[in-house]
Amino acid sequence: MSLVLPDPTRTVPLPLREQADVRDRWLTQRLLDVLPALMDRCGIDLWIVAGRECNEDPVLRTLLPATWLSARRRTILVLHRSDDGVTPAAISRYPVGQFLAAWTPGSSGAGADGEQQWAEVRRFVEQADPLRIGIDVSPDFAHADGLSHTEHRLLTEALGPWADRVVSAEELAVGWLETRLPEEIAALHALNRLAHDVITEAFSPAVVRPGSTTALDVAWWIRQRLHDLGVEPWFQPSVLIQRAGVPLAEERGALLPAVPFDAVIEPGDLLHCDVGLTSLGLRTDNQRNAYVLGSGESAAPTGLREAMRAANRLQELTVAALVPGRTGNEVLAATRAAAAAEGIDGEVYSHPIGYHGHGAGPAVGQWDEQRRIPGAGDYPVRPDTVLALELAVSRPVAEWGGQCVRLGLEEGLALTGGGAEFLGRRQTEFLMIG
Incomplete structure (x- = not known):
């Protein structure tokens, strides 16, 4: 049993490989056409979405490539709003689909990968100089409350004085998920x-x-x-x-x-x-x-x-x-x-x-x-x-x-x-x- 999509050559359910292609195209389009207006509406110019394997932020899952069924180790995505749109970057040990690689493990000097990774988050924030940094914490929506206690602590420590610019990304996360x-x-x-x-x-x-x-x-x-x-x-x-x-x-x-x-x-x-x-x-x-x-x-x-x-x-x-x-x-x-x-x-x-x-x-x-x-x-x-x-x-x-x-x-x-x-x-x- 299958049903015809608007394009009469396509049916649902699609084979998994074709589903992955469709989902990745949708993600690219959403990053280009949906996210900038959402960030403007919420007044957030840098969105940090972070999670570890087996404990993924619900929002993180919607930003990963279709072939990623979970985060890998610690995956940190940073989405920066500028005059040119939204720059999606990944501070991650592994390349993340459409996201620009903002960190190469071992390239930041001495220290364990985790220390280097958080140091790279700090460096990215300093360069972006955002007025408001959105993170996924929310009392009302579980979907927008995916930043775990440990990740919140490590992020706050890494940001140092920039932590004063951190705000809840609840409205942004909900807008991203519902649109x-x-x-x-x-x-x-x-x-x-x-x-x-x-x-x-x-x-x-x-x-x-x-x-x-x-x-x-x-x-x-x-x-x-x-x-x-x-x-x-x-x-x-x-x-x-x-x-x-x-x-x-x-x-x-x-x-x-x-x-x-x-x-x-x-x-x-x-x-x-x-x-x-x-x-x-x-x-x-x-x-x-x-x-x-x-x-x-x-x-x-x-x-x-x-x-x-x-x-x-x-x-x-x-x-x-x-x-x-x-x-x-x-x-x-x-x-x-x-x-x-x-x-x-x-x-x-x-x-x-x-x-x-x-x-x-x-x-x-x-x-x-x-x-x-x-x-x-x-x-x-x-x-x-x-x-x-x-x-x-x-x-x-x-x-x-x-x-x-x-x-x-x-x-x-x-x-x-x-x-x-x-x-x-x-x-x-x-x-x-x-």
């Missing part, structure tokens, strides 16, 4: 379509045999299918069952499905899945719903279809509230107010997605927190970013004796200068198994 190139968004369209096709195949009679297949069987089928396609999941896929006669159970203030995760699927069941894949250094996150037809049925009960329409409407209200410049908390409040005005009982818990599944950027609620999210919820919505539009509605179903169902949806959503655009195909009708 997507048009080419990356195009690839995410194809990757989301691929995820949707895998889910459609999973929720079909070819996989689900009512009376014998369990929800856990389907979840493992999805994981195996993604692995066989060469697009590894970034979390274990889940499949949940809701069933007439088994009411939702309360968990941390929310009503969630109570049918055991390894239960056998039966006719009349409502199935829900949560699936995320990884390819080209990017991630997807999708939730879809299916209905298992009972005897004599040709469609899902009217009450379930009304729940789907309510969930789609909540999506539309959330998209309308995602105005650039608003914080995640403001988007959450606006969406909930609009939903309440229309009588929709739901929760919104959307999040950025890109390099990371739960990405850096504005948090729009959490499933167990619908008031405000300190820190990440105070971050503004920006264009050229991608969000996993994740939410759920609760609604009684007359055909189930008034029993309440919780219908969750999650779709990729690109926010660009042209507005909001769903990635792949938005679900508006149940997948049918019968």
